[in-house]
Amino acid sequence: MGTPSIEIRNLCKTYHLGEVSVEALRDVTLSIGRGEFLAVMGASGSGKSTLMNILGCLDRPTSGAYRLDGEDVGMLSRDALAGIRRKKIGFVFQGFNLLARMTALENVELPMIYDDTPSATRRERAREALRAVGILDRERHLPSQMSGGQQQRVAIARAIVNTPSLLLADEPTGNLDTATSAEIMKTFQGLADERGITLVLVTHETDIAQYSKRIVRFRDGMIVSDNPVGPR
Amino acid sequence: MNLYAASKVAYRSLRANKMRSILTMLGMIIGVAAVIAMVAIGAGANERISAQIASIGSNLIMILPGSTTSGGLRSGFGGVPTLTMGDARAIGKEIPAVGLAGPTIRNTAPVVYGNQNWSTIIQGVTPEYFQIREWMVVGGRYFTAAEVEAAAKVAVLGQTVSNSLFGEENPIGKIVRIKRVPFTVVGILEKKGQSPQGQDQDDVVAVPITTSQKKLFGSAHVGMVGVILVQAVNGDSVKDAEKQVVDLLRQRHRIGPGQEPDFSVRNLSEMLAVAEASTRIMSLLLGAIASVSLLVGGIGIMNIMLVSVTERTREIGIRMAVGARERDILLQFLIEALVLAVTGGTIGILVGVGGSWMISKFAGWSTMISTGAVLVAFGFSGAVGIFFGFYPARKASRLDPIEALRYE
Numbered sequence: 001m002g003t004p005s006i007e008i009r010n011l012c013k014t015y016h017l018g019e020v021s022v023e024a025l026r027d028v029t030l031s032i033g034r035g036e037f038l039a040v041m042g043a044s045g046s047g048k049s050t051l052m053n054i055l056g057c058l059d060r061p062t063s064g065a066y067r068l069d070g071e072d073v074g075m076l077s078r079d080a081l082a083g084i085r086r087k088k089i090g091f092v093f094q095g096f097n098l099l100a101r102m103t104a105l106e107n108v109e110l111p112m113i114y115d116d117t118p119s120a121t122r123r124e125r126a127r128e129a130l131r132a133v134g135i136l137d138r139e140r141h142l143p144s145q146m147s148g149g150q151q152q153r154v155a156i157a158r159a160i161v162n163t164p165s166l167l168l169a170d171e172p173t174g175n176l177d178t179a180t181s182a183e184i185m186k187t188f189q190g191l192a193d194e195r196g197i198t199l200v201l202v203t204h205e206t207d208i209a210q211y212s213k214r215i216v217r218f219r220d221g222m223i224v225s226d227n228p229v230g231p232r
Numbered sequence: 233m234n235l236y237a238a239s240k241v242a243y244r245s246l247r248a249n250k251m252r253s254i255l256t257m258l259g260m261i262i263g264v265a266a267v268i269a270m271v272a273i274g275a276g277a278n279e280r281i282s283a284q285i286a287s288i289g290s291n292l293i294m295i296l297p298g299s300t301t302s303g304g305l306r307s308g309f310g311g312v313p314t315l316t317m318g319d320a321r322a323i324g325k326e327i328p329a330v331g332l333a334g335p336t337i338r339n340t341a342p343v344v345y346g347n348q349n350w351s352t353i354i355q356g357v358t359p360e361y362f363q364i365r366e367w368m369v370v371g372g373r374y375f376t377a378a379e380v381e382a383a384a385k386v387a388v389l390g391q392t393v394s395n396s397l398f399g400e401e402n403p404i405g406k407i408v409r410i411k412r413v414p415f416t417v418v419g420i421l422e423k424k425g426q427s428p429q430g431q432d433q434d435d436v437v438a439v440p441i442t443t444s445q446k447k448l449f450g451s452a453h454v455g456m457v458g459v460i461l462v463q464a465v466n467g468d469s470v471k472d473a474e475k476q477v478v479d480l481l482r483q484r485h486r487i488g489p490g491q492e493p494d495f496s497v498r499n500l501s502e503m504l505a506v507a508e509a510s511t512r513i514m515s516l517l518l519g520a521i522a523s524v525s526l527l528v529g530g531i532g533i534m535n536i537m538l539v540s541v542t543e544r545t546r547e548i549g550i551r552m553a554v555g556a557r558e559r560d561i562l563l564q565f566l567i568e569a570l571v572l573a574v575t576g577g578t579i580g581i582l583v584g585v586g587g588s589w590m591i592s593k594f595a596g597w598s599t600m601i602s603t604g605a606v607l608v609a610f611g612f613s614g615a616v617g618i619f620f621g622f623y624p625a626r627k628a629s630r631l632d633p634i635e636a637l638r639y640e
Binding site for chain 2: 093101110113
């Protein structure tokens with residue numbers, strides 16, 4: 001598989017809350033291949049959100065190395081991290097996090113505004129992304145005019161519009177009913193299979209994790225198990 | 233993010249909170265309008281003073297008689313006539329820095345025409361007087377040097393007197409009576425308006441000085457005159473002329489060194505320059521007070537931007553997550569503040585111009601809108617936007633994306 005998409009080694013993250021320090025990640029080492037679909041599971045406080053933040057370049061580790069596509073991004077500046085997020089990483093959140101005053105199309109265009117993509121190209125690529133997740137017919141709708149599943153599709157379109165190499169999904173089905181959750185998870189599977197995007201999914205629902213190919217479990221900031229998902 | 237995209241984002245978010253944006257702008261509108269109106273009032277007052285200076289006559293020196301001591305009784309300036317026709321003639325002829333010199337005698341008497349009468353100032357003057365005061369006739373003519381020589385009974389009327397006695401009628405060639413002496417009206421003077429002291433300069437009748445002395449107000453002091461008006465040849469020679477006049481008169485009146493002179497010299501242009509300077513200070517003060525309201529407007533912008541940043545913490549988090557750099561966020565909020573300030577400033581300019589117009593229309597104050605003040609107000613409102621927008625914008629750009637995304 002060549003260089004792995006994500007390679008983290010001896011990663012530690014310690015938060016200082018006044019006099020108490022909390023070790024959110026303790027010496028985590030993990031390698032994720034290109035195009036792999038990985039689910040991270042664990043109770044709240046197990047360190048999985050911290051891992052997501054570091055993988056998503058929203059936060060920096062206290063110590064240890066993080067390589068994304070072979071590039072050491074662990075200690076980059078805030079602006080450099082913003083650049084990595086824009087070009088290489090897509091986020092999908094539990095609460096969708098769409099901008100309420102913008103239409104679906106404009107929301108998907110958002111990441112491209114920050115690298116000065118010409119507006120015609122922006123529009124075209126945003127439409128493509130919306131088509132890929134099957135929601136192009138709602139391009140002029142505001143988030144408030146769409147169902148949860150539709151909003152999450154728009155969020156996925158926004159995450160993939162800059163053709164990232166890594167897609168991070170934090171409890172993406174947490175606010176959705178079972179049927180919609182299944183549709184969203186199929187969409188994710190399709191993206192991993194067809195586009196070769198590395199996908200890291202955080203969930204605490206076992207049946208959602210079953211859509212992935214590999215499940216990593218966290219407890220107290222450490223990996224306690226790392227198993228491939230058997231064929232269903 | 234480029235400026236265009238940032239402006240679009242700013243415009244949308246301002247529109248989303250219309251009421252709040254308008255109220256915030258109101259602060260700027262009031263501030264800028266106040267500055268424009270105050271400066272316009274100040275400039276108008278200044279302009280008026282300049283016009284009054286011009287109406288008095290340029291490079292003017294006044295020589296006042298008086299301040300003699302007789303029998304231990306000192307009279308103030310203008311109290312006792314001490315100047316003579318000879319003094320006026322000598323000043324006009326002997327001093328190179330002096331262009332014209334005109335003696336005057338001022339008295340008050342009723343003027344009668346038909347069944348109308350009007351108590352007014354009778355100025356006994358020579359033709360130089362009209363030149364020194366730069367006072368044109370709008371009808372008829374001045375009287376001549378020959379008429380002065382002959383003490384002719386001719387009169388030139390000021391506008392106020394002409395209107396009061398004649399109304400619509402043409403006064404030229406008519407006979408008016410001053411102290412029962414009949415005078416032929418030969419000319420009407422143009423309107424001068426108010427003097428800097430607020431007197432109506434048109435409420436006057438000019439007659440030859442000799443006629444005034446011999447036929448109207450014959451007094452114990454034969455050949456004496458009141459005030460002598462002197463015009464220097466140009467603006468630079470006013471000081472010289474003033475000094476030479478003093479020297480000449482001291483010599484003619486035989487006033488030794490150290491003795492108090494029996495006349496006094498006043499440089500009117502100088503007095504008015506002082507008046508002008510004080511008006512300028514007044515208008516500066518007005519502008520400064522108005523600038524305070526501009527400052528308050530700026531603080532309003534800062535306040536609302538801080539609220540906006542807090543309210544939109546999550547939006548900022550989302551933008552950062554999809555790859556916005558610090559400066560993208562900074563630019564977005566800075567432009568938002570700038571749009572508020574400059575839009576408010578532009579409306580303020582319109583309100584200020586309209587307000588100044590209303591003030592001059594309804595309050596009767598003269599106002600003058602200067603392009604400079606408008607440009608400064610516009611530039612200043614932009615500067616206020618950047619200055620007071622910077623802190624909130626920086627605060628937004630420094631947010632931690634994780635915290636911001638978690639914000640409810």
